[in-house]
Amino acid sequence: MTVTVGARTKELESIVVRRSLGLGGAAWDAQKPLGVADYRSADTISHDFDAQILGEDIARLTVAPIIVDRRLRGLLYAGERDPARSLHSEPLIAIAKDIAEELRIRDIVDERLKVRHNATARREPPEELWQSLSRIADTTSDEGAARELRTLFHAHLHSGENGLLTSRQRDVLDLVALGLTNDDIGARLGLSPLTVKSYLRTVMANLGVGNRLQAVLEARRRGAL
Incomplete structure (x- = not known):
């Protein structure tokens, strides 16, 4: 007990x-x-x-x-x-x-994330690498290197535009659909709340919607979630 x-x-x-x-x-x-x-x-x-x-x-x-x-x-x-x-x-x-019921839903999401990560692990660099690049860009005194790193990270955030959503963007949106906050999503996925916000901003732009709920509905309508 x-x-x-x-x-x-x-x-x-x-x-x-x-x-x-x-x-x-x-x-x-x-x-x-x-x-x-x-x-x-x-x-x-x-x-x-x-x-x-x-x-x-x-x-x-x-x-x-x-x-x-x-x-x-x-x-x-x-x-x-x-x-x-x-x-x-x-x-x-x-x-x-x-x-x-809450635990059942979490189990389903965790299993979906696991399957998705296993399927993409050989094709995509680990998320930790992108997070490290973002942190280095924020802390380095070399402005040129910082610009290049931010360009790489920006390209990563937008890399799903042709395919609508990247694997990580779908992960984030999956948890949004469950009602989790940015802090909760970050804790589940090992991301900072600021990074979660960046992903959601990109997702909403890609889907042409104005808020999180609309992003979930539109992604489902297009079969991306």
């Missing part, structure tokens, strides 16, 4: 869930939400984590597994100390489903 809210101690974070152990392990096996109305007396689960759960005076407990393609990616718990109060599982289940 990595994150807790409302806990009185840090003991819950010592729990390491494994299959079949505790309520979380049972939900892992069943791949569906489970709950117990009286944790202390529940006979449908193992009690490997009684010290931590009962140490928090938790009476009611429910857990919703985060399942992506039949594989467990995480568990969300909700507990209630007052046995007289109801513990509604629907909000927890809804959150788990939302997280699972």
